[in-house]
Amino acid sequence: MASPISLQSKAHWSAVFSLFMGVTSLIAAEFIPVSLLTPIAHDLSITEGMAGQTVTAVGVFSVLASLLLSPLSQGIDRRRILLAFSLLLVVSNLLVAFASSYGVLLAGRALLGICVGGFWSLAPAVTLQLVPPRDLPRALSIVYAGVSVATILSLPLASYLGHLLGWRNVFLATSALGGIMFVWQYAAMPSLPARPGNGFQNMFALLREN
Template identity: 25%
Template structure:
């Protein structure tokens, strides 16, 4: 039902605002706590690492519980995180409350997707999933740049206050609109874990990992990159985030339509941004208009990445939607961790201007994984015909 998909999208806005809301304020946080930008980046990479390490296990453990209660529990922890963070606690406590909701983030995403497609026709599933994932793009066009803008006017604590409000609204939406949804038939752990023995699924995991590393080696330091490489102040950065998000809302909708026709082709099309954007950023130089156009292209090609990665992985294991998606979320966030870490290392050792080239290298690796999966699938088809 579309109504359930939109509820999932609302919660996703709260989730993404919490996870990625720090991207626009990392320089301010680093300055406030007197730490380097790569250490401040741990607020993003540690969050993602917890998801990467625990996501599939938490999803399996939660798979037998009422889906509405699972979603409410997850969002309530996001509310707590934003509230504590908005009071500028010591850095160790800020890091701790940032980590807590990460344990349930993949559970929320997997559950929201499962709820969205429950009872839907197979041909409509990708469209419903794109509605849920549009929460990523909507957050990028509304709450994330708005939080960054408020931080530029006053202080970074206001960014976390925005995150709290968004999560409270999401909690209310789930509580009042979504009905109780007890699990009628719980799949066995063995039947779900079995997908890890499929070569095409393993290759799909690698594609997901490399693609997200490619994007986040620069995107994690979006504000730092535009500050140092393009000479933009915080207000211009918030404007760039707004443009980035507007293009993302459009591209997520388009991607959902394209995925219904060709999953591999759609994934490859948007992945091309990992090759194209670094080149365009290099040649845009210090020209603000040129950079604005590149950021728009960047936002368009980046925004459906999590939707494409999940759909691409699920297509290799269509009977294990929740577990396959939790692995997509897990390895995607592992990619966020590696990409953020590599990006921080590049900033410290060479300078932020070189970060996009990391993306080009890992984007090429992701393309190699798409080619490898296609080769494996063609080989399987040929073997089946000869039997």
């Protein structure tokens, strides 16, 4: 039987650019606290070191999500999972924007970590299903360009907007960006059936290989 990749004859470029938007939004949301540690710490009466742990929390939960997503989501349409992560991005940033305590702040960042890890683990495989093989290098370069765009723009822009509007409004803006991402993916992303071979058994088999 031919694989889903070889059956793909039409490139879904709008869906590819929606993945670019997703990567940009997630990376920006992950790192913008670096520019806002002082106002976050002052507003919540915590130390800047504690505020900095919000970046660490994203990394920890992203690792867990990237390892567990495929085995736990076998048989689920990848389009539905991507849309769920887009909504979760909105929720996580709203939690941070309206956080009244350090615990709520960390909870919002933990949700973001799940989004980051899950989205990253899906993005390459989803891209394979969106374009024919001849367009794959171009499509992957578009998706991964989101990392560079977010890294270059997010920190200085977050610092400027945080000084101008307040750190909470920066996270509200990031939440709005996630909303745009959700609408774009909902409109552009085709059905993406899960591919077999992603269970825990396969994961442990890879670990046993020398």
